[in-house]
Amino acid sequence: MSESGSDLDATEHTALMDGHIAEARPDRELAERIARKRKTKSDNQRSYGSVEQIEGGPSGASIAQQPRVPAAPVEPQIEELELKYGARHVIKLFVPVTLCMLVVVATISSINFYSVKDVYLAYTPFHEESPYASTKVWNALANSMILLCVIALMTVLLIVLYKKKCYKTIHGWLILSSLILLFLFSYLYIEEALIAYNIPMDYITLGFVLWNFGVMGMIVIHWKGPLRLQQAYLIFIAALMALVFIKYLPEWTTWAVLAVISIWDLVAVLTPKGPLRILVETAQERNEPIFPALIYSSTVMYCMAAASPAPGAAGERELRPLQPHGTVEGEGRDGTEAGGGEAGFDAAWRERRDEGAAPRRLRVDSAPPRYVTRLDPPHAPPHAPDLDEEKGVKLGLGDFIFYSVLVGKASSYGDWNTTLACFVAILIGLCLTLLLLAILKKALPALPISITFGLIFYFATRSVVKPFADALAAEQVFI
Template sequence: MNEERASEIMNEGSWKVVALIVPLTLCFLLSLGLVELDYAVARMRNVTAIIAQVDSNNASMVRELANALGMSSLTELQAALIIGLMMLVMVAIVTTVVVILYRYLHCLWCLTGYAFCAITVLLGFLGTRNLAKICSLLKIYVDYVSFFFVVWNVTLTGSVVLFMDGPTLAHQGYCVFYASMFVNYLLGIMRPTLILWVAVVLLGFWDLFAVLCPCGPLRMLVNTAQTRGDMDSKFLRALVYSAAVLLATESGTMETEKEEEEEERGPKLGLGDFIFYSVVICLSRVDSGYYSVLLSYIVILFGLMCTLVILVLLAKPLPALPIPIFLSVTVFFIYRYMVAEFHDKVNAVQVFL
């Protein structure tokens, strides 16, 4: 590699990292803010005991599932692994069905309509849920008409911005907004949190297969879209965001049909990446504390930088999820089981003062 090419790679990689750090950080902060909102609402209602009971009930649900499968001797980790595998199978089935509908049946408009309706429903539901929490915490009294008018406008605007060509800043803002709300919802329904830890790791392996394997569904989807010139279609715009694929050309830059649009929009990162990076950050907060949050944040950014460097050097399709996820999960559990207790004892006696 000559000196000019090395300089080009450094310049190119640096602006990509900067362009991704800002929205990722905002997504992490908003996700953590929603976690703290849940804690604040719980403290206001004095429902700590109820939350503990819910966690206990969820743990017993895992046990009941194991009993239903005829595996009553399973540990919590083994039960969580089974549930995670079930989730992975569901993701694989849905992704395969989408590829079949798009590649072989040419049902692009049908998929676009379905995705638009699904995102609209999710935005409306999650927006209602979180706005109700904020009003409850701040004791803001709002009538139902005004409440749903605000939710409807925010939801419909978000759906249009995500699928239609609009202001880049608005599109990025709604991606962060939607991802953070969905992360908060996952944390609420997936208990105990060990299930989410297992699911995140399994999805990292799935991403490797789906993107790098020649018969991987995401690779087939992207190749078909490139062949047909559908990379800027409304459906694939949302789907590629959630597919966690970084596209590279032979020159090492991220591929779009128009170079000027690429320079205007900057590098693309999957919406699924935002969600699962934020899941790791929030799980670190729930299971350990803000020291582990800071550690996970640094490791995720380091893993993302490694991914971008490999992308530029190899100039091949590369999943953005596995390296940051594997590194952050590994470092978190090392911290929790090998460093956290020592850190707490040192902090208790104020050694660092």
């Protein structure tokens, strides 16, 4: 390389460019000039790369170091990003949970069908018909324990099927449940809504609407569809299940079930042998998403069945080269493929080459190479997908159901103060759960804190606040 002044200036200029690193000169004068210019930069300016001389190496050898980011400015940025990401998590959970509870409260307030107790579930044989409170208490506890045993048995069965990789059985089970909800219970809901709002509709139109509604729901839940549409169907299914529990559970059994199911959720997620914890850990080990019919997700989450690889494939996919000129049928005598040519050159080119055409020469410039560096975020690897697309908020549909059962049951008594108190208590509990999730960084149950706060607010408001407000209203005292 020439030692002229123009070469020195050009080399120095390329070494100082943002995002570029060139070959460094060994001259001490050039190194000192570069060092002086770098010292004049402000301390808070980001350094995109540096060039260091190798000790003991040849005079022209150098190492292009990776970009270094000072630790002090990066940590506040990471904390700020985590806070913003956590705030988006809270908002993305508040909206669907609020919508689900609003659907249940609006239905309870406008349709009397779900407030009338005339039929009960088969899992609640004690109907609390005794006038004594003690009898109602043990009836409610017995019903809740029976229902809890059924839920625990179904959960354990699901875990066993998942551990044995019986995906088709699980899909069939979930598809059957979705069919019942989207067709049978949706038909009852639409029929009662039409009666409540006095809207005339013939059975042909009702069947046409119900068929399109159910088929579209099956497609977006169990296959593919727009994210917003999938989320809307999952919220509606959770609201339907909450209305079914409110309708077919006895009065005191509903509150006992909420308390018992919160304790079960705590045990099933946090204990080492808890079924829900086993389910989450197994899904993480297999790098598979949990079934979309059981989980509300803020990102697109399709559940694809795992296909077994061919024998001898060792679980890897085979990559085949593209053949733009046809399939390969054999190789020529010179080792080239008969259909694809020699590295993409066709037969006409080879004929011109064999006829003695003047060879073309390839000129290679000896200019020094220039290397471009890219500064990636310190918390994400190169080529990492978008965090919002990869991570996303996921909450079990069971949490939606029991949140809505609590608020819907409170609204069935016609006291809006109690309903609002339960609504606020559930959102506060959800915030605390997300806060603990950010601190502990492991799977946590979403029911215990919210349901506990909801039950406390419900009984405190109904026993203390409501009588106090009624007494003030009777005395015409307004606060």
